[in-house]
Amino acid sequence: MSIEQPWLARYPEGVPAEIDLNSYASIPEMLEETFRQFADRPAYANMGKVLNYRQLEQLSGQFAGYLTGQLNLVKGDRIALMMPNVLQYPIALLGALRAGLVVVNTNPLYTGRELQHQLKDAGAKAIVVVENFAATLASVIGQTDVRHVVVTGIGDLLGFPKAQLVNFVLRKVKKMVPAFSLPGAVKFTDALRLGASQPVPRPSLSHEDLAFLQYTGGTTGVAKGAMLSHGNMVANLLQTGAWVGPVATPGQEIIITALPLYHIFSLTANCFTFMRLGGLNYLITNPRDMPGFIKELKKVPFTAMTGVNTLFNGLLNTPGFDELDFSHLKLTLGGGMAVQRSVAERWKKATGCTLLEAYGLTETAPAACINAYDIKAYNGSIGLPISSTQAAIWSEQNEPLPLGEVGELMIKGPQVMQGYWQRPDETAKTLSPDGWLHTGDVARIDADGLVYIVDRKKDMILVSGFNVYPNEVEDAVMAHPGVAEVAAVGVPDEHSGEAVKLFVVKRDPKLTVEALKAFCRDNLTGYKRPKTIEFRDSLPKSNVGKILRRELRDTSSTSSRTPH
The missing domain is CATH 3.40.50.980 (Rossmann fold)
Structure with missing residues (x-):
């Protein structure tokens, strides 16, 4: 299927339309070159200790x-x-x-x-x-x-x-x-x-050998392992390298690594991309301690930083941030969740550096779209499809739509996963026979090739850049003997972008919010736990008995806007 690629005309100077996937056979081969080239340069720093390459x-x-x-x-x-x-x-x-x-x-x-x-x-x-x-x-x-x-x-x-x-x-x-x-x-x-x-x-x-099983939630409620091969990872490193390369000086960059390296965004963007550049990854072990984080930032002339919207927002709201030295900062990349305009504009004002929004998925290793490094201000888009990457908008009937139309965002490229580990059925739902990945995101592509996310097709909740899938939360909560029915939805939250809200029909009349929250603490990671719980006599359902989460979301957002 041939598709229009208007984004190629918008690529900044020095960014190629295609990458040469045969540059490296594997991640270790890439690392050998890094070790050779930058042996005496600092590679990782943490708590005052520095390791060179x-x-x-x-x-x-x-x-x-x-x-x-x-x-x-x-x-x-x-x-x-x-x-x-x-x-x-x-x-x-x-x-x-x-x-x-x-x-x-x-x-x-x-x-x-x-x-x-x-x-x-x-x-x-x-x-x-x-x-x-x-x-x-x-x-x-x-x-x-x-x-x-x-x-x-x-x-x-x-x-x-x-x-x-x-x-x-x-x-x-x-x-x-x-x-x-x-x-x-x-x-x-x-x-x-x-x-x-x-x-x-x-x-x-070789490119076919697996490098990672990177787990991501699923609409089935069970985490699935995205099979990312050495070829997938090498492709994404070459792609991201091509996009940040023109603004980076090999052997001189210092990137603040506050997002956990076990998260695919930080793994590729910080760990591997900046290692290939011979950069220093300055590790922040506990970024939730914002005053401590600011103290760390005072110690180092950082040139780059990645993060999710909540991280940037947290820094902006922490005393002392505006006193930091931003004179070396030339690249700030936001991903993992939508970057809010107010945060991006405040960031630019405080640091002088544009907060570039990027987009990706665990299944794309992760980068798929990045805003050009030379844009002057936040533009509300997730950027342009990166080198060797095709993007298209498909209808519900899985047919390509013209530019400007709204539908599901589809991605194709060498960074797209091999499939889900031991889940051929889930793989078949997500990957088309000719390699197009269903992102589950509703989007549009404008005449210049910029991609805009309109809405999420799935019921996924995005808490501080981490995927929370309602089915998994509901499965855990239903294990409580006092619960008859439950629905989990995402509601707006000023700190984490979204938060989990539970709607519960009691089995045990004595069940309290406090008891259910305690149960969730024992069975769910922090970001998956409900921030609010509302008891109801019944939950809205379709004619086949499916709980209508959208209706619950709508009533939640309406009630949150209505003065009490």
């Missing part, structure tokens, strides 16, 4: 040697990483990829139920976990295929005496490490030591 190559090689030489893991085996932004993450990530393993990124804040599903579904044989979250793993590991556990303390790589001090404070003073029992678990530092005596593996890897 030579150290990163050495430590990730030791970890790769441990995985293959000590644990006897082989190419294609799955390994889960359950860590916030600490130095151990890039070492474990790159070590796993260099060993030919498939990385399963895991949110450290998962509940036992969520963690068990993901580990079991992926068939993960090993996991690296920060000790703060090891108790959750210990509660479910018996119901998974995980046989090898590597545990690390937040401070482990900070050097003497800081490592001991940070770990002591977290364990004994702040009591942030719940007791756990994981017999046979190995310390991360011991794994590195053991791996140092093993050869660094060099498995043969």
